[in-house]
Amino acid sequence: MFNFNTQPKKYSLNGEITVPGDKSIAHRAIMFGSLAKGVTQLSNFSFSEDLATTARTFKELGAKIHSEPSTKSMVIKGTNHQFKPTDKPLEIHNVGELESLLLGVLASVPQEYIIDGGEFLKNRPQSSTLSFLHQMGVQYNQVSDEALPLKILGSTELNGITYQQEISSAQIKSSLILAGLYAKSKTTIIRKIPTRDHTEVLANYFGAGIDMNSKIITIDPKKTKLKGKSLNIPGDFSSASFYLVGAMLSKDSQITLRKVGLNPTRIGLLDVIKQMGGKIDISNRVDNIEPYGDLTVGTQSLHGTTITAEQVPTIIDEIPLIALIASQATGRTIIEEVQDVYLQNSERVRIMRTELAKLGIIMQINADSIVIEGNQQIKVKDDVDSHKDHRIAMMLVIASNLTTTPFQIKNIEAIDVSYPNFISDLKRLVNF
Numbered sequence: 001m002f003n004f005n006t007q008p009k010k011y012s013l014n015g016e017i018t019v020p021g022d023k024s025i026a027h028r029a030i031m032f033g034s035l036a037k038g039v040t041q042l043s044n045f046s047f048s049e050d051l052a053t054t055a056r057t058f059k060e061l062g063a064k065i066h067s068e069p070s071t072k073s074m075v076i077k078g079t080n081h082q083f084k085p086t087d088k089p090l091e092i093h094n095v096g097e098l099e100s101l102l103l104g105v106l107a108s109v110p111q112e113y114i115i116d117g118g119e120f121l122k123n124r125p126q127s128s129t130l131s132f133l134h135q136m137g138v139q140y141n142q143v144s145d146e147a148l149p150l151k152i153l154g155s156t157e158l159n160g161i162t163y164q165q166e167i168s169s170a171q172i173k174s175s176l177i178l179a180g181l182y183a184k185s186k187t188t189i190i191r192k193i194p195t196r197d198h199t200e201v202l203a204n205y206f207g208a209g210i211d212m213n214s215k216i217i218t219i220d221p222k223k224t225k226l227k228g229k230s231l232n233i234p235g236d237f238s239s240a241s242f243y244l245v246g247a248m249l250s251k252d253s254q255i256t257l258r259k260v261g262l263n264p265t266r267i268g269l270l271d272v273i274k275q276m277g278g279k280i281d282i283s284n285r286v287d288n289i290e291p292y293g294d295l296t297v298g299t300q301s302l303h304g305t306t307i308t309a310e311q312v313p314t315i316i317d318e319i320p321l322i323a324l325i326a327s328q329a330t331g332r333t334i335i336e337e338v339q340d341v342y343l344q345n346s347e348r349v350r351i352m353r354t355e356l357a358k359l360g361i362i363m364q365i366n367a368d369s370i371v372i373e374g375n376q377q378i379k380v381k382d383d384v385d386s387h388k389d390h391r392i393a394m395m396l397v398i399a400s401n402l403t404t405t406p407f408q409i410k411n412i413e414a415i416d417v418s419y420p421n422f423i424s425d426l427k428r429l430v431n432f
């Protein structure tokens with residue numbers, strides 16, 4: 001465990017920075033590159049713990065993967081959907097995205113695999129994903145509670161199904177899409193609220209037959225033939241969000257973040273900031289497979305707002321940061337209909353409340369909403385702990401600039417999960 005001592009002085013943030021490549025897109029790029037026939041070349045690939053786990057897992061399944069961290073590149077020789085059997089459990093640590101998507105990938109592989117993971121995933125049941133995969137023809141065997149470790153036996157004879165989304169989760173949806181690509185017939189997903197669509201976008205780029213509109217996603221395996229591709233991964237909007245919020249909340253600040261991913265299903269934080277009376281400039285926009293552009297933001301005064309159920313999937317990983325800005329705005333902020341967030345991320349919500357309370361920030365967590373009053377004074381009551389959650393660790397670093405009372409952030413090494421250079425990149429923008 002490593003502790004981080006925060007600064008006794010407040011700083012401003014100035015200058016520009018290029019954030020690492022998007023983690024969510026990179027997980028999927030490794031998977032599609034491994035499933036495809038031929039060679040995939042990824043650039044602006046950011047090497048974090050989570051992505052190392054996904055790359056190792058797909059190597060164990062037979063993909064040839066060569067990484068070059070110094071040039072941020074990765075080359076994958078795909079298996080053409082011919083994965084290797086292995087008796088050794090696939091150890092996926094606590095990588096939630098990998099768990100859900102891997103279940104979808106293995107659904108069409110007629111070999112038995114054991115998937116094992118860390119404490120967090122051992123306590124996160126996958127009942128929804130497993131029940132529809134079972135309907136398609138997958139067999140599985142769990143030790144307890146439909147969580148890891150579990151055994152899965154896929155099939156080459158999967159049935160396409162019609163699935164009405166009950167939980168707005170990108171991970172669950174992606175698992176079904178990956179299974180549907182290799183079923184005998186079409187699969188249809190009737191959406192609840194749209195969630196991030198990186199799986200659909202990348203699958204089609206690699207050669208899948210997926211049709212989407214705001215209500216329905218149709219996966220046609222007969223129109224699917226995945227081939228290796230080149231892909232430049234845009235900057236990670238979720239990583240960029242720490243700097244955006246940091247600059248808005250600190251005095252005399254103005255920063256520009258270069259080449260940040262602007263997929264509309266990911267950037268709900270920008271709408272929330274606008275609703276709160278803030279302003280972020282978008283420039284140099286490029287509409288590529290995944291769009292990206294530059295974001296410029298400075299110190300802002302914000303007011304409270306109501307965030308609706310439709311917005312929630314687009315801010316899912318930014319909720320701890322939104323709680324922080326809401327506490328410093330004027331008036332009340334309400335995040336409505338967060339039931340699906342609790343189902344997928346209940347630990348994170350609980351930790352966010354406990355740790356911010358140690359800094360004097362309180363919020364009300366109801367069955368269907370989160371309510372945060374504005375104008376809260378930071379009062380450091382105790383050291384804080386990331387509880388090994390990378391987004392909580394980075395949010396607490398940003399929160400530390402709201403006070404001159406130093407404190408310790410325990411388990412700071414959690415940031416390696418998504419953004420190992422976060423502290424050194426932040427320091428490049430800091431002016432005392």
Ligand SMILES: O=C(O)C1=C[C@@H](OP(=O)(O)O)[C@@H](O)[C@H](O)C1
Pocket residue numbers: 024097168169170171172174195196313316317344
């Ligand atoms: O599909 C993905 O890559 C992710 C989806 C989100 O989870 P949900 O499945 O709850 O939407 C998000 O919290 C997670 O960080 C990554």
Ligand SMILES: C=C(OP(=O)(O)O)C(=O)O
Pocket residue numbers: 094095096097098317391418
């Ligand atoms: C929740 C996250 O990812 P995962 O589900 O992979 O843990 C995240 O990156 O914030």
